[in-house]
Amino acid sequence: MTAQTLRRPGVDERLRVLKGRKLRKPSVAPWMFMVLIAIVAFLGLGFARTSLDRSAFELAELNKGIAEQSALNEQLRLEVARLENPARIAPLADEMGLVIPSDTHQLLVNLDVPSPVVAEADHDGANQ
């Protein structure tokens, strides 16, 4: 009968004890942190999206306001133009006794005679 080395049952000889290393339970903190980041990112994105939407609505309102003010401005320009229409003003001026000057009076000055005052007043030689 051949003699055999007896092994202790249940013991793997490849396993050995290493000094200085402790078996630790896996930490949940990183996972918690990542989950937290994900939640913050989700909430942040939602908030950003809401903010953008709100800004877009505000922008739309501002554009609408600009359009309304532009339209009002155009209306006012139109009103000014109508008020400045000579066909409207002339009858009113007529009622007030105003008339278009039928003649202009101009003083013609002879530039041959040296006169510094006249020279400064009008180089064309005519003062109104």
Added chain:
Amino acid sequence: MAVSGTRSPRSTAAKARMALIGLVVVAAWLGMGYRLFEIQVVRAEELAEQGLSQRLVTREMAPQRGKIYDRNGNLLAMTVESKSLFVVPDQVTEPLWVAQQIGGLLGVDSETLYERITSDRDFVYIKRQVDGVLAEEILAEGMAGVFAHPEPTRIYPAGSVASHVTGFVNIDGDGQEGLELVYEDELRGVPGHAEYERDIAGRVIPQGYTNIVPAVPGTDLLTTIDLPLQYQAQESCLSALELTGAESCWAVVLSVETGEVLALVGAPVFDPETRQTLDPSCVGSDDPVACRMFANFAVRGIYEPGSTQKMITFAAALEENEVQVGTVISDVDDELELLEGACRSGNDDVHGCYVDFDEHETEDMTVAEIFTRSSNVGTIRVAETLGQARLVEYIEKFGLGETTGIDYSVEAPGILRFDPGCQTCWASAAIGYSVAVTPLQMAAAYAAIGNDGVWMTPHIVRSKVDSDGATEVARVETRQVVSPATALLMRELLASVVENGTGRNGAVDGYRVGGKTGTANKLGDDGRYTEETRASFVGMAPINDPEVVVAVVIDAPEHDYRTGGLSAAPVFSEIMEQALHRLGVSPDGRER
């Protein structure tokens, strides 16, 4: 304990039911899975497009039509937003009440409106382009079935004053006449469009798909028209119509140095917004053409100019050195028979007999006297020295017989065409018959004399300003027609007409004015001359250095005002005086 080898029937049935339910559940899941796959994968693109098309809205953005200004920046035409009211008849619950309410507010006949509201149509306009405030008032009544949509409206703040310049647009905003027609492409602008997604409430989805191509506003036109002068010229014309009983009055005011049209006036006038004539005699007429509602005679109407044409004849003879101002033409009678027997024939179809307006003895007259007294016979004698070919050459040089090139709609070229074999056409042309011109052509011809012999293209638009602010200035063609020396001589001759001749009524206090009267009988429908005339006056001031040319044509004045000196010259005087004052031209010292 012994177990039986056989199963109970109840147990078998339960298992079968369970298997069936399981099968159904699995089949349902498989069905849903397949549907999900079909929606998400197989038809994903198609369904996404369908969804987008339901949310996506495309709106055309109408461009703002360009504005039209006068030379001082006064608005002549602009576009504002208005409302067009409409009803959906099916939704109107109280048609009679709606018709009465709206009809009263809008000035629309209630009965007609009621008929339209109760029609079987899906959509009926009540009135287009209603003032926004009024439309809001109507909508505030909350009448069922009554709606409004925005629509641009063209407004002309100067009313009828510049109507013959601006022209008008139709109800859809397309140019139909005047500058609105000529510059339609520039004024209209380029439409834009906006694509965007909207939610179920019709609101824009902020982060949705958007594609906006903005509309490009139309180009603004800065015209050469001076609005106050335009108004004063129009008033002068309207007064002349009242005084002389004429059918119409037309006036052109040109700047001599630039060729700019300072005023372009026609009477009767029309309202460009309503496109209705303002001539009382035409109210209710079904024939707008007969009532001269829109036709601008100053640019597209032709007439035989009569004696105003003599300016060209004399300028040509002086330029060609055939005569001098002091040259004496001997034995000038008041009647000239170029074709034998023409003056003895009572038949108007026989041409060749020319008479002076005023009878006079046969006498020797200088060239200056002939011009001042507007002698037809003397003028033909002067033209004889030129011959037909050279006379026609100068008529063409002065721009008659072809369009001036003004930037206005449908300009008439006039008529300068002699029948082959016509022996007397040159003589008729020398005194303003057998040719047809527009008032604008005559004004431009006289402006050449005022501008030292340089003819210049008349133009109404000084510059165009597009939406980017880029400005395009009008280009003007020029050509030397006669020498400055000849132009100077002609100006003196024109001045003598106003100071001593037929044009005394054209004088202006404080200024030395030159001009020429014209009176031409009108052709009747049968081709024969009638007693009706076209009276005209064309002149310039101040004569030593002209700044303004005014041409006035009065159509068919009453007999007492039948000549240019009696009817057109006073209108010329009024307009010229206002023009000189508006331009700040210094008087040159002559009192009337």
